Amino acid sequence: MCGIVGFVGKREASPILVEGLSKLEYRGYDSAGVAIIEEGDIKISKCKGRLAMLEEKLKEAPLSGAIGIGHTRWATHGEPSDLNSHPHANECGSITVVHNGIIENYLHLREWLSSKGYKFFSETDTEVIPNLVDYYYKGDLVEAVMKAVTKMEGSYAIGVITKNEPDKVVAVRKDSPLIVGLGEGEYFIASDIPAVLNHTRDIYLLNDKEFVVLTKDGVQILSEEGEEIKKEIYHVTWNADAAEKGGYEDFMLKEIHEQPKAIKDTMSSRIIPGQPISLDKINITKEELNGIDRIYIVACGTAYHAGIVGKYVIEKLAKIPVEVDIASEFRYREPIINERTLIIVISQSGETADTLAVLRESKKKDCRVIAVTNVVGSSISREADDVLYTWAGPEIAVASTKAYVTQLIAMYIIGLHFAEIKETMSKADMELIKEEMLKLPEKAEETLSHKETLQKFASKTYMHKDMFFLGRGIDYAVAMEGSLKLKEISYVHSEAYAGGELKHGPIALIEKGTIVITTLTQGFLFDKMVSNIKEVVTRGAKVMAIAFEGNNVIEKIVDSAIYIPKTLDILSPILSVIPQQLLAYYMAKQKGCDVDKPRNLAKSVTVE
CATH class of the missing domain: 3.60.20.10 (Aminohydrolase, N-terminal nucleophile (Ntn) domain)
Structure with a gap:
C-alpha cells in the first residue's frame, strides 16, 4: 500500500x-x-x-x-x-x-x-x-x-x-x-x-x-x-x-466528471449495434460455457460492490448461477470450486493482495479465471487466463469512482456475451440493451448536472453522525457503494440496507432527523420502495430519493429528489451511483476532509 x-x-x-x-x-x-x-x-x-x-x-x-x-x-x-x-x-x-x-x-x-x-x-x-x-x-x-x-x-x-x-x-x-x-x-x-x-x-x-x-x-x-x-x-x-487535476479542485471531483468518457471508452469496440459482443481476446465456446455450473465473482471493497451488480446482471441475462464473495473471506473458507467453476476477479489496480491470492488458488484447482482490471501489465492481468480491461484511465483519488462504473460496464459486457453464447436472450432484447448502453455516456453527463441540489443537501446534513442508504434489487447493490463512499471520505457512519429488511431490525434506529438516502429505479419494486420511504418518514427521517425522470410522485413524500435520465431498469446503477458519489464528495468538503487522501486508506491494497 x-x-x-x-x-x-x-x-x-x-x-x-x-x-x-x-x-x-x-x-x-x-x-x-x-x-x-x-x-x-x-x-x-x-x-x-x-x-x-x-x-x-x-x-x-x-x-x-x-x-x-x-x-x-x-x-x-x-x-x-x-x-x-x-x-x-x-x-x-x-x-x-x-x-x-x-x-x-x-x-x-x-x-x-x-x-x-x-x-x-x-x-x-x-x-x-x-x-x-x-x-x-x-x-x-x-x-x-x-x-x-x-x-x-x-x-x-x-x-x-x-x-x-x-x-x-x-x-x-x-x-x-x-x-x-x-x-x-x-x-x-x-x-x-x-x-x-x-x-x-x-x-x-x-x-x-x-x-x-x-x-x-x-x-x-x-x-x-x-x-x-x-x-x-x-x-x-x-x-x-x-494524472493531474486539470483545473478541478480535487482528483475525486475530476474523476467523477470523467465518468462519461470512461464509460464510452470501456464500451468502445466491444459493443457495436448489430454485431456480436467483443471480449477482446477472451474466447469461450458454447460448449465450455455450458460446462460451467457456477460463477464466483471475487473482489474487495468497491470492486466487490461492482461484483454484486454483476451477479444480478449475469444471472438475469445469461441464466448462470453466480455467487459474489469478498476475496479475504473466500480464500479461507475452503470454497467448493473445480474445473466446472468460472472465477471472475475484479481489481482496479490489478495488485490487490487478497484478490491475487484467490486467483492463484483458483488456478491450482483448475478453475478458469477472468480478470477485470484497469491496469495493463498488473499482476492480476498477467496471471489470469483472460483479462477484460476497464479503460478508466489513471484513477488517483483513493475512493474509486470512474473505476467502479467501468467495472459495472465490464459486468454488463460479460453478461451480454454469455447470454449471446448461451442464446438465453432474443436478438431484439440484446440489441435494445446495447442501444441503451451506448446512450449511457450522454446520460451520465446529464446526471452530473445535479451538483447544486446535492451541495445544498450536503450543507444541511453534513453534521449528522449517522446515515442510512436503502434500495431494493439492484438498487440495494448501489446503496452499498453509496454508503461506502460516504464512509470513506467524509467519515460519517453509514449503513446500507435492503428496503424489505427495514422491519427486521434497522427501523429501530430511525428517529426524528435521521438522514436516509433511497434509490427507486426498479419499476416492479417502485411501489414497495415508496412504502419503505413512508415507513421512515413516519418516524421522522429526512429523505433524499434518487429516481428516474417522470416519477414525480416521490416529491410529495421526500425532502429532496434527484431525477436521473430514464434508461432500462437493469442499467440504472451506472447513473444512480453518480449522485451518491457527489453527495459523499460534498459532505466531505463541508467537513473539511481531504477527499483525495482519506485517513487510514490506501489506493492499492497490496497487503492482507
Whole structure:
C-alpha cells in the first residue's frame, strides 16, 4: 500500500525522488523519506506526516547525489512515526532499503538476526531486510539481495542501496507492484507508472521474483537463478496530465466528471449495434460455457460492490448461477470450486493482495479465471487466463469512482456475451440493451448536472453522525457503494440496507432527523420502495430519493429528489451511483476532509 521510487542518473536525485513520491500520494501514506548516496555515504531524511513536511526538511538540510531511493509509508507494523518511517538501514548505515508489502515471518527473522548480534531500533517488519542483506553481503549486493529474499515470506517490492557499491540500485518484487522506467542516461524504479511519466514513457513491467540492477549505464533484469532476462519495452500512451487535476479542485471531483468518457471508452469496440459482443481476446465456446455450473465473482471493497451488480446482471441475462464473495473471506473458507467453476476477479489496480491470492488458488484447482482490471501489465492481468480491461484511465483519488462504473460496464459486457453464447436472450432484447448502453455516456453527463441540489443537501446534513442508504434489487447493490463512499471520505457512519429488511431490525434506529438516502429505479419494486420511504418518514427521517425522470410522485413524500435520465431498469446503477458519489464528495468538503487522501486508506491494497 506504500509507494517506492528509485533513481540512478546524472541529475540530482532528491527532487526527482520527491516528485515521484508526490505522484504516488494517492496510494495512501502517513510518512515519507528518501535516502541518497552522497560522497560515498548514505544520507537519510524522513519524517512522519505529509510529503510537504519532508520537502521542508530537505530545504533546511539538502541531500546531494545522483543515486537514491524514496518511500511513502502506510503504517502496518508500528505506529506512524519518524523512527518507523522508511528508508530503513542496518546498524552501521551501510545498507538502506525501502519496502512495500509485509514480511510475514519478520519476527522469526528478527529473533534469528538478533542472535547473530544485529540490533533493531524500529517496530517495523521492514527493518529485518537491510540486516538480512547485510548478513549475506560479501561484496556483491545483487547476490546478497538474492539470498536475503529466499528467507523472506510475504509480499514485497524493495529497493536497496549500499555505500560499498555506490553506483547502483538493486530491486526485486513479489506480490507487490514494481516497474522500471527507461530514460536517457537515467533509470527509475517505482510502484506505479505516474511516478516516472514526467521523465519517460518507456517502462519494463516486472514479474514476481525478477531482480533489477540500475546503474547509470543501463538496466539489467535477472531471474532468481541469476540468469539475464530480456524484456519488451511497454510504451505508455496516456498523457501525464491524465494524472493531474486539470483545473478541478480535487482528483475525486475530476474523476467523477470523467465518468462519461470512461464509460464510452470501456464500451468502445466491444459493443457495436448489430454485431456480436467483443471480449477482446477472451474466447469461450458454447460448449465450455455450458460446462460451467457456477460463477464466483471475487473482489474487495468497491470492486466487490461492482461484483454484486454483476451477479444480478449475469444471472438475469445469461441464466448462470453466480455467487459474489469478498476475496479475504473466500480464500479461507475452503470454497467448493473445480474445473466446472468460472472465477471472475475484479481489481482496479490489478495488485490487490487478497484478490491475487484467490486467483492463484483458483488456478491450482483448475478453475478458469477472468480478470477485470484497469491496469495493463498488473499482476492480476498477467496471471489470469483472460483479462477484460476497464479503460478508466489513471484513477488517483483513493475512493474509486470512474473505476467502479467501468467495472459495472465490464459486468454488463460479460453478461451480454454469455447470454449471446448461451442464446438465453432474443436478438431484439440484446440489441435494445446495447442501444441503451451506448446512450449511457450522454446520460451520465446529464446526471452530473445535479451538483447544486446535492451541495445544498450536503450543507444541511453534513453534521449528522449517522446515515442510512436503502434500495431494493439492484438498487440495494448501489446503496452499498453509496454508503461506502460516504464512509470513506467524509467519515460519517453509514449503513446500507435492503428496503424489505427495514422491519427486521434497522427501523429501530430511525428517529426524528435521521438522514436516509433511497434509490427507486426498479419499476416492479417502485411501489414497495415508496412504502419503505413512508415507513421512515413516519418516524421522522429526512429523505433524499434518487429516481428516474417522470416519477414525480416521490416529491410529495421526500425532502429532496434527484431525477436521473430514464434508461432500462437493469442499467440504472451506472447513473444512480453518480449522485451518491457527489453527495459523499460534498459532505466531505463541508467537513473539511481531504477527499483525495482519506485517513487510514490506501489506493492499492497490496497487503492482507
